[in-house]
Amino acid sequence: MSMATTLRLRRNPASKAPARAPWEESPTAVGQAGKGVVLFVVIAAVLVPLWVVVLTSLSTTGAIGRAGGLVIWPDGLTLDAYRQMLTNSQVTRALVVSLLVTVIGTLVSMVVSVLCAYGLSRSRSMGHRIILLVLILTMFVSGGLIPTYLVVTGLGGYGQYWALILPSAVSVFNILVLRSFYASTSAELIDAAKMDGAGDWRTLWSVVLPTSKAVTAVITLFYAVGYWNSFFNVMLYMPVDSAKWPLQYVLLEYVNQGMNMPGSVNNGYGTGHAQTAPLSLQMAVVVLTLVPILMVYPFMQKHFRTGVLTGAVKG
Amino acid sequence: MAATLATKPDATKRRRVRRKTAEDGTRPVSAKLSWRIRWRRDRSLILMTLPAVVLLLVFNYAPLFGLVTAFQYYDPLVGVWHSSWAGLDQFRMLFQDPLFWGALRNTLFLSLVQLVLFFPIPVVLALLLNTVMNERLRNFVQSVVYLPHFFSWVLTITIFQQMIGGAGILNQFLRQHSIGTWDFMTNPHTFALLITSQAVWKEAGWGIIVFLAALAAIDTNLYEASAVDGAGRWRRMWHITLPGLRGVIVLMLVLRLGNALTVGFEQFLIQRNAVGHSAADVLDTFSFYYGIATNNYSYGAAAGLFKSVISLLLILGANKLAHAFGEDGLYRK
Numbered sequence: 324m325s326m327a328t329t330l331r332l333r334r335n336p337a338s339k340a341p342a343r344a345p346w347e348e349s350p351t352a353v354g355q356a357g358k359g360v361v362l363f364v365v366i367a368a369v370l371v372p373l374w375v376v377v378l379t380s381l382s383t384t385g386a387i388g389r390a391g392g393l394v395i396w397p398d399g400l401t402l403d404a405y406r407q408m409l410t411n412s413q414v415t416r417a418l419v420v421s422l423l424v425t426v427i428g429t430l431v432s433m434v435v436s437v438l439c440a441y442g443l444s445r446s447r448s449m450g451h452r453i454i455l456l457v458l459i460l461t462m463f464v465s466g467g468l469i470p471t472y473l474v475v476t477g478l479g480g481y482g483q484y485w486a487l488i489l490p491s492a493v494s495v496f497n498i499l500v501l502r503s504f505y506a507s508t509s510a511e512l513i514d515a516a517k518m519d520g521a522g523d524w525r526t527l528w529s530v531v532l533p534t535s536k537a538v539t540a541v542i543t544l545f546y547a548v549g550y551w552n553s554f555f556n557v558m559l560y561m562p563v564d565s566a567k568w569p570l571q572y573v574l575l576e577y578v579n580q581g582m583n584m585p586g587s588v589n590n591g592y593g594t595g596h597a598q599t600a601p602l603s604l605q606m607a608v609v610v611l612t613l614v615p616i617l618m619v620y621p622f623m624q625k626h627f628r629t630g631v632l633t634g635a636v637k638g
Numbered sequence: 639m640a641a642t643l644a645t646k647p648d649a650t651k652r653r654r655v656r657r658k659t660a661e662d663g664t665r666p667v668s669a670k671l672s673w674r675i676r677w678r679r680d681r682s683l684i685l686m687t688l689p690a691v692v693l694l695l696v697f698n699y700a701p702l703f704g705l706v707t708a709f710q711y712y713d714p715l716v717g718v719w720h721s722s723w724a725g726l727d728q729f730r731m732l733f734q735d736p737l738f739w740g741a742l743r744n745t746l747f748l749s750l751v752q753l754v755l756f757f758p759i760p761v762v763l764a765l766l767l768n769t770v771m772n773e774r775l776r777n778f779v780q781s782v783v784y785l786p787h788f789f790s791w792v793l794t795i796t797i798f799q800q801m802i803g804g805a806g807i808l809n810q811f812l813r814q815h816s817i818g819t820w821d822f823m824t825n826p827h828t829f830a831l832l833i834t835s836q837a838v839w840k841e842a843g844w845g846i847i848v849f850l851a852a853l854a855a856i857d858t859n860l861y862e863a864s865a866v867d868g869a870g871r872w873r874r875m876w877h878i879t880l881p882g883l884r885g886v887i888v889l890m891l892v893l894r895l896g897n898a899l900t901v902g903f904e905q906f907l908i909q910r911n912a913v914g915h916s917a918a919d920v921l922d923t924f925s926f927y928y929g930i931a932t933n934n935y936s937y938g939a940a941a942g943l944f945k946s947v948i949s950l951l952l953i954l955g956a957n958k959l960a961h962a963f964g965e966d967g968l969y970r971k
Contacts, residue, residue: 347861361766438686442684443683449673449683454687458694465701467705467939473701473935552789574792609793612793616789620785
């Protein structure tokens with residue numbers, strides 16, 4: 324049973340130039356207009372909500388009052404919500420937790436995955452078929468939620484940060500993607516390194532990794548986004564202790580489920596007349612969870628195809 | 639460019655590489671070497687895989703053993719080893735539980751709705767985008783539609799709440815114009831549509847990557863030849879583009895079918911309070927709410943095992959189906 328990890332979606336060289344071929348009909352006005360409308364609607368569906376959220380987080384109480392809630396047109400701008408958010412210990416602590424879990428988790432995942440992928444990438448190496456089978460089987464059978472929960476809590480993971488990292492540290496899919504890249508690293512290069520006396524560790528570090536930067540970047544992003552976005556394992560392993568919550572869980576409890584955020588009302592900031600409506604603070608938290616993703620997104624975007632297509636499709 | 643990175647060395651090159659490694663002796667054919675020599679040569683490679691293997695053994699394989707709790711009256715105080723055996727009692731209870739059947743019905747219904755309403759969208763979008771000649775516009779659209787894939791479900795649902803929820807922008811508008819309000823977020827009757835539209839918003843854009851790549855792999859000479867033979871753009875789409883997408887579409891359908899019992903766990907967890915359990919309980923959340931949240935672990939594990947077994951059968955069945963269509967599916971025959 325060999326995984327169909329190769330969709331073989333090679334870009335046909337002839338189709339690379341996007342210019343209209345001479346034999347092609349010129350586009351009809353109706354077709355162009357229809358296309359334009361659809362694309363406009365699609366783009367608006369993504370961007371308008373983001374615009375509204377960001378704008379509301381930047382709006383004054385007055386603007387929010389006049390709009391009757393969320394703000395669509397800029398009316399009065401202020402950074403108050405952000406000031407309030409950054410003095411809110413619940414949010415700042417959650418931000419630190421999220422960043423730490425994301426950074427450490429990604430590091431762990433990457434080290435483990437890169438090593439494993441390289442270890443499996445040399446054809447005809449001893450035992451690699453069996454190890455590969457051990458990996459791939461996990462994609463087909465799983466113990467499910469409760470047995471996993473029992474194992475993690477049985478190991479003392481309840482309320483521990485490692486429970487947010489280790490159980491999901493290995494993505495077999497990501498390893499397979501990396502592996503197929505490493506396997507295609509030119510054998511000549513690797514032989515040359517071997518001739519120069521490099522062992523497997525050295526080869527991985529000095530030859531294979533530098534020649535596969537793009538895929539490493541994409542997989543790092545996939546892992547990092549996974550850690551940054553995860554909230555269910557918080558719900559499982561540390562639902563009670565709000566001091567340990569990462570940002571997504573704070574967002575869930577205080578914004579989505581509408582619990583009162585400690586310190587958001589009576590933090591001594593806006594006594595007398597409220598300076599900032601809670602809505603703008605809520606939207607500021609939403610923006611805060613968005614920011615890291617928006618920050619790395621532009622750098623990663625052009626590599627997405629790599630990660631998605633190499634391992635074919637997540638299964 | 640990303641496109642070139644995604645390409646794999648073509649078949650001829652790969653064959654050459656493989657033959658070369660066999661000839662020059664770095665990784666010779668296994669039969670030639672004793673395991674002792676191979677061990678000395680490859681032990682660092684095996685060592686490298688160890689961390690991942692250990693993590694998988696602990697967090698993926700040990701839970702498989704933990705499935706025995708489904709056949710026990712598991713008591714956390716005495717652990718798996720000393721809990722008393724229940725035989726098939728948990729399953730008997732499960733199959734008599736109307737809540738379980740409700741969850742199963744919801745799962746299948748939502749899966750079907752998603753298949754019908756979600757699945758075609760990435761294909762259509764990819765076809766549309768493929769006809770956009772302006773490279774910059776194309777790239778811009780792609781970067782925008784891929785973005786929500788990287789948002790968490792908490793974030794996505796919060797955004798939906800702000801758009802079409804009770805205090806959201808839609809109802810804000812309706813209220814101001816005295817039209818009356820409609821809260822999509824708490825209405826159990828339209829919950830399937832809500833879930834699907836959230837999934838579309840978050841993932842449909844990301845889904846087009848695969849189809850775009852498949853479209854780019856179609857030989858343009860075919861289009862030219864058929865155009866010369868007098869085929870218009872719709873006939874070319876029907877006779878060349880769609881057959882060119884067939885393999886990918888079948889693969890995606892197989893994956894969807896294999897995951898039919900997985901309909902979006904986190905979405906339901908987050909929104910269960912808002913729409914009520916009778917609409918939002920699915921098989922995955924059933925294990926959580928009636929297993930972990932109530933300390934009734936064995937019961938939840940039984941529900942989980944039921945789901946795992948059916949899912950595995952679905953995956954294998956879906957692959958059989960793909961093979962019957964002459965496609966590869968998830969793995970080859």
